[in-house]
Amino acid sequence: MRYNALSKRNCCSALAFVSVLGTAVYAAGPEAGSVIGNQAVATYTNSSGDQITVTSNKVETVVQQIAGVSMTSDNNEAIAPGGKAFLPHVVTNDGNGPDSFDLVAAEQGTGTLNTTLVFYPDANLDGVADSATPITSTPVLAPGEQFGFIIEATADSTQTGNDTIAVTATSVLDGTIVATNTDTLTISTGAIVEVVKSMTVDASGGASSTLVDIGDEVTITLTYSSTGLAAADNYLVTDALDGRLDYVPGSARWSDSGPATQLNDNNDPAIDPDATNGGGKQIFWDWDDGQNVQFRVSDVPSGRSGKVTFRAVINDTADAGIIPNTAKQSVDGTAFPDSNTATVAVDEKFTVEIDDTAINPDGTRNTAVVSATDTDNHPTVPYNDIVADNVDVFQGATIPFEFVISNTSNQTDSYTLDVNNVDFPAGTTFRMVGADGATPIVGSVGPLASGDSIKVTLLATLPTDVPPVTTSEYTATVRTISDSNGAFDNSNAEFTGQVLPAAVDLENQDPTAAGDLANPRQPDNSPWLTYSTDPGAPVTFPMKVENNGPTSDSYNLSLNTPLPLGWTVEFKLDDGTLVSNTGTISAGASKTFNVVVTPPEGTPPSNHDVDIKVASSVSGQADRIVNQVTINEVIDIGIVADQSTQAGPGGVVDMIHTVTNFSNIAINEGDILQSGLSNFSGAIYWDANDNGVIDATEGVIDNFNDLTDGVAPGSNGIAAGDSISLIYRVQTPSTATAGVTEVATLSLGQTLNANTKTDTNDTNQSVEDRIVIVSGDVTLQKFQYVDATCNDNAGTGGTFTKVRQDVEPGQCIRYLIEAENTGTANAGNVRIRDVAPAYTVMHTCSGACDYEVFPAEPSSSVTMTGTSIDSQHNTVVPGAFARIEFTVKVNQ
Structure with missing residues (x-):
């Protein structure tokens, strides 16, 4: 590959360009293993004034896995000396492939707390540890998947002040990608209260039932603990039940010191206490006859715990899925952290x-x-x-x-x-x-x-x-x-x-084969009428239907037995109106209509019964009559289409033609001939694998019997209705001069199948191919390299190649497209076009990563958008070339 100095343009045109290659589809960052690639296209005008289009090779890059992680959220908690705090976090895999993450927590600053920190899993993200087994890393997470964990922080009993804890999640994939949260712990000698909520279900199926469903009762427990050094005065807990849960009246109980005490739904919670514990502390309970419950304890001494339980029923608005609930708490009017989110899962029940x-x-x-x-x-x-x-x-x-x-x-x-x-x-x-x-x-x-x-x-x-x-x-x-x-x-x-018994009679209008009310067929089981036709040509059966019943009726028109696939049937009145029903026929009267049957093109010679039925849409009365269609034999082989192409002196051109067997029988013998060339030479090949090129195993043919296994295994030729591709290869002499033209004729023999069949259509048996000697010839090639920093220029950051490369999201790919004139005459109006592949956008910057064009502007011009690039290079002389170089960035 030659390389010349290129000129540079530092800003791209704002003019929009719609590429003939189509619009690329862009998505978010591609997952690991995604393939990025496409082809460029160029057009030029040769010395004969013809506009020629050429396409480049395809270059591909494979997206590699990169790590990414985020974590939520920071916590701010009070903790008593010697007490515990529970700090929830959620890790998200933001990479483009599976990854796990190491978890570390460390005190920052002065480290005055000297806190013990332990990680526990919280896979269901409810803010409560799932097990008592410590963890140090997450499981493997798919791209976008989340995992929750709880840090249990235990403070020394002699500590004072406050400190921060740095929580980090580090990608195991590369060990350098991290996410960080900051938790703040404050040692407090005041009131500290935590409330934990749980919901358990007594399934209606009994103790052995595992199915949670509508009508089941949920036991809700609100456990509070005063972990501070001071009592929690006027402690209030409120719980707004999800709309799919109905409170069970009279179910509330308070457990403090001693047996559980029932709470009263109906007293005034602002005045009347519901219960008093052994220490003289009072609880005030309230249910508002709706979704809201709350209780207030006069004060909760330091170190004291208690719980309130009540029941709710899963109501009939609950579809399968999660029902979440969170309680709120306050001490003497000051809000404290909410409880964890407790959930109950209504199971899927399919009946x-x-x-x-x-x-x-x-x-x-x-x-x-x-x-x-x-x-x-x-x-x-x-x-x-x-x-x-x-x-x-x-x-x-x-x-x-x-x-x-x-x-x-x-x-x-x-x-x-x-x-x-x-x-x-x-x-x-x-x-x-x-x-x-x-x-x-x-x-x-x-x-x-x-x-x-x-x-x-x-x-x-x-x-x-x-x-x-x-x-x-x-x-x-x-x-x-x-x-x-x-x-x-x-x-x-x-x-x-x-x-x-039936009370409707269907007949043919032909009096010689009108039909019989009791017999759909003639006594010898043959159809009543038989008409002949060619494939694709309609047949019309005039019919009459008589209402022999006692009242007016109408009758649906149909076939009792479907015709083969591709056949059509139409029911028409005498004026040609399409109908599916006779309309009302008075008792004793009759109506006429026509049944038009059309066999598809290519139907082989055969006989087909037409089983016609009329049936009352009111009473169900019905009658049938069976006629027959005989398909004539049709012989017709056609070839398309005329072509006009260019070739250089001593060059080779391939022209593709389609041969179709329009007959309704297979053609296994018949000439396939060429004529008309004088100085040029040509040969006809069968493109057996239909890939548009002549392969080494595909030889020259001149007869349909050269189509090996074309009808069926062991049977050569072309089956009825089939099409094949022929490649007509023509080579020109090296002494030919520009402008010389020869016309070749490809023709199909009219006598077929060893002189037993004759093509009845002579209008589609030949085509003409015109070959003109031209002097211009342009080839197009595309190259690439990965620009990891997205700021390289002119190949300084990598070596251009056609082979597949590896790329990461956020990196860039530098492309070079080169159009070279390998002919003997000028190529005019050379234009190169390309679009950004899927998962990428055009990338520009202050200089180095912008596009490069050769010949330099103003000899060339470039139009660039976020998705496409289009360069005009005017005339390229023999042996010279035009280039465009640009960068795309892979989405993240």
Whole structure:
């Protein structure tokens, strides 16, 4: 690589530039292992006036792991001589990979406290140690993960004054990245009181139950300790319960010295004491009939502890998840630190009910949401898990069974529905539809919030040839399955009505094959009508439907059996209007319509039954008739498209063409020919792996039988509907001069498959490729190195390379893009463009790290934004080059 002195520009243009490479997507700092890289693009004008586009190689950098840590928060606590303080902190891994952190605490300043400091884990971040086992480091934390710990500080009994404690968390990954908090401890001979809150649950399932749920009772304990040297006068604790907890009246107890004493909810807390301990200290308790409780102790002597317990019920507003609570305290009107945050976790409970009515999470029924199709005599007959229908129907009728699904969980959930036919007639089809009774349910139902319900309908469609019966007992089971944990419930659909004979007649308008009311097919089982068509060409069957029933009716139009994938069917009135229903037909009258069937392109020669059905949308009466479509054989092979390209003297160009088999049979033999070149030479290759280049294993072809295994393993050629890529390689003589042009023709033979088939379409069997000798040729290369300090210039901080490099968040990458004219004529209007890769932005500074351009400005010009760079270099003569050099910074 050549390197010449480059000129420098110290400020970037404010003009916006929209790169043809597209807009890069930028994110926060990339995680370790992320790959950064892209390609540059350049355009130029050759001596023939053609605009040529070239792309560079791709360079990549891999993001390395770096450490990062933060910690909260500083604490300011009072402590008695010989007493203890509990100092909570939270460490966050701010790095881009997994890391753990060593924990150290040390007194600063004069060290007058001489305090003993011990770390304990607080993984649930509630401000209370999780165990009595000391720790010296955190566990391994993922990027962004947090870990809590408690420092237990114990002061010597002879100490006075105050001091600060420096708390540090140090990355184990590199040992240099640290976060620091400062805790201040003040020795106090005054009142010091700590309050600790706990919440324990007596699950409704009994002592063996581990499931915490709505209706369970929570025992809340507020334990206070006077650890100061002076009594805590007029000590007040207030607790505002979370809205998901309801206080249990009469449950408050005070334990001080002796048996627990019940506290009175109803007395005046400002006047009437609730209890007095053995030392003559009084407690005043208050519950405001809402969410707030509080107690006041007249004074708490130094060294005295006590506790107040009460109960609360988890109410029906509590979904699964954490319920937190914190208490506040004060001494004689002065606020002291809050208690720890105690939590109770309501467990996930997944249950579901499917029934004829909605069911609440507590098991009661919501009779405002009831199945509209259930013929049980409610409310005389109790609600149940059976949806019954005793309404008489006709053959082929669709019987609706509306069910109600209720989410009795304490969590939002969605549900999968499963239908099992117990004893409906063979051939009965089942569909689940939504609350509107029509929209098919695809996938899951929901999500439903806890306590919500939704209606779904099972549509059971009887076969059109089901025998009529005067009594029936048909049953199907519907199972509703929780998507979250597989919990399920069953309900039954039961039909006990009559099945009546059909009273509608569908016929072909062709009188020679009108059809038979009792037989969808002719007596020999053949279709009534057979029409022939080509793939893609529609076939029309004129039809007539007669209402032979006693009242007016309308009939839905459909196919009883779906046609193969890709086929289409349309029902049209005689004026061409698309319909799906006949509209109302009076008793004894009839209407005509057309069934238009279109097979897809490429359909092989074959016969396909068209099983046409009409069914009443009111009564379920139905009739069918089976016609047939015969697909003709079609032979058509095409090639695209004409191309025009440039080549230098003695050069090689590759032109890609697509050959498509539009036939509905495979083509395994037929010519693939070239003609028209005189001084130039050419050959046709099959790009078997479709990678756009000629590989060593891909040889010259001249016939479809050269396409090895192209139809199927062991069968050469091209399958019906398939496309292949051909690469036409043309080489020009070294003596060719600029402007010389030759045109080659690639053509496909019209006689195919060993002269047994003939292409019926001669409009797409050849293409022309025009090759023009030009003298200009520009190549584009991209290089990089990592600029760790983001201030290097002109390669002084690293060696440019094309190979993959390693980079850290916050570091920079220096790019060099070089466009070289390797041709024999000038390249005009040379333009180089690039964008900052994902996870990066363009970086500029006061000088060294700005862009560099060659040739120097004003011979070149540069437009640069935060995401892109665009350089114009005008004319580049043969053997010369244009360059742009710039820096991007990796996000942190």
